[in-house]
Amino acid sequence: MNVPHISIYYFGAISLVLIGLYGVLVKKNLMKILISLSIMETGVNLLLISIGYVSGKSAPILSEGIGPTQAVDPIPQALVLTAIVIGVATTAMALSAAIIIYEKYGTLNVEEIRRLRG
Amino acid sequence: MLKRSLAIISILIIGYWLAQGLAGVPFGQDKMLVGHYYLQHVKEQTGAVNAVTAIVVNYRGFDTLGEVTVLFIASTGVGALLWRKKRERTAKTEGSVVLTTGVELLFPFIVMFGAYIFIHGHLTPGGGFPGGATIATAFLLLYMAFTIYEVPHKAFEKTEGIAGMSYVLVGLIGLAIGGYFLFDWIWQTWQWGTNNLGRLFSGGFIPVIYTIIGIKVGTELSGIVDNMLKEEVRE
Numbered sequence: 001m002n003v004p005h006i007s008i009y010y011f012g013a014i015s016l017v018l019i020g021l022y023g024v025l026v027k028k029n030l031m032k033i034l035i036s037l038s039i040m041e042t043g044v045n046l047l048l049i050s051i052g053y054v055s056g057k058s059a060p061i062l063s064e065g066i067g068p069t070q071a072v073d074p075i076p077q078a079l080v081l082t083a084i085v086i087g088v089a090t091t092a093m094a095l096s097a098a099i100i101i102y103e104k105y106g107t108l109n110v111e112e113i114r115r116l117r118g
Numbered sequence: 119m120l121k122r123s124l125a126i127i128s129i130l131i132i133g134y135w136l137a138q139g140l141a142g143v144p145f146g147q148d149k150m151l152v153g154h155y156y157l158q159h160v161k162e163q164t165g166a167v168n169a170v171t172a173i174v175v176n177y178r179g180f181d182t183l184g185e186v187t188v189l190f191i192a193s194t195g196v197g198a199l200l201w202r203k204k205r206e207r208t209a210k211t212e213g214s215v216v217l218t219t220g221v222e223l224l225f226p227f228i229v230m231f232g233a234y235i236f237i238h239g240h241l242t243p244g245g246g247f248p249g250g251a252t253i254a255t256a257f258l259l260l261y262m263a264f265t266i267y268e269v270p271h272k273a274f275e276k277t278e279g280i281a282g283m284s285y286v287l288v289g290l291i292g293l294a295i296g297g298y299f300l301f302d303w304i305w306q307t308w309q310w311g312t313n314n315l316g317r318l319f320s321g322g323f324i325p326v327i328y329t330i331i332g333i334k335v336g337t338e339l340s341g342i343v344d345n346m347l348k349e350e351v352r353e
Contacts, residue, residue: 007145009145011137025121025128026121047140054147054148060168061169062157063167074157075150077170082182090192092342096195096345099346
């Protein structure tokens with residue numbers, strides 16, 4: 001039962017996801033939960049990017065000296081570009097929902113919000 | 119306390135599980151064949167030098183249209199959630215001299231830099247989404263510096279709509295010429311820019327699409343910023 005060798009990038013990505021998950025599970029402030037979700041998202045993006053990495057190769061911009069065989073995999077990068085944009089959109093939605101909740105209840109504590117009007 | 123320890127235990131279990139799963143994925147080696155195909159053919163098929171851009175706009179252009187739609191729905195949703203009869207900016211203090219002077223000086227350059235990013239999307243890292251976000255930061259700076267500043271709503275909404283429609287229009291022209299939606303007619307049919315690969319005027323319709331996306335994202339994110347900074351006014 002030993003964890004085999006994993007790269008530092010995978011380790012960092014997993015740690016970011018877990019830190020975010022801890023925040024989502026434990027914190028009660030809605031703002032902190034949203035921040036945790038953002039951290040989780042960053043972890044997932046880092047994971048995708050590091051899966052696409054090929055050691056010793058450069059960015060997938062084909063210029064002089066960089067042919068098709070000298071570039072890293074471009075697909076994860078394109079996917080992450082999409083993921084970041086969608087993440088920003090959902091975060092904006094969630095933040096505006098939080099603004100509405102604060103205006104209605106006067107608090108951002110999820111337990112109080114649940115208790116006031118169950 | 120119990121909840122916290124339970125959370126830590128479950129996180130450790132999930133972390134171990136994730137680490138086990140990822141230990142099987144080799145790091146730093148070539149894993150995917152599709153990426154190879156794209157890298158081998160990107161130059162003659164799309165005319166773009168930046169493979170990421172080619173995938174986002176050309177190979178997966180339809181998905182990007184969906185992505186732009188998601189962004190549009192999100193910005194509309196923010197507007198709908200924060201909708202009130204009377205909303206105004208209620209900022210109390212003007213920015214400091216450093217901020218206002220700096221913003222006045224830097225605003226055109228930040229907008230120009232954003233435009234640079236999305237016009238050169240097929241050559242350099244970046245593209246429509248980062249360029250649009252850069253333009254939105256310029257407007258955010260204006261909001262932070264001046265208490266009474268507001269973006270021109272009417273013009274921005276119209277620009278946004280026109281940009282979205284022109285994306286679909288470019289795709290439909292491709293449908294008319296080449297037989298499928300978002301067919302790269304500038305590159306495939308006209309062969310325009312074949313002999314100056316890697317210069318600004320190459321890359322088929324990628325610069326056109328990315329300019330459209332950049333304008334759309336810039337106006338949308340500025341609208342989101344505007345919506346979030348306003349508060350209801352009570353008389």
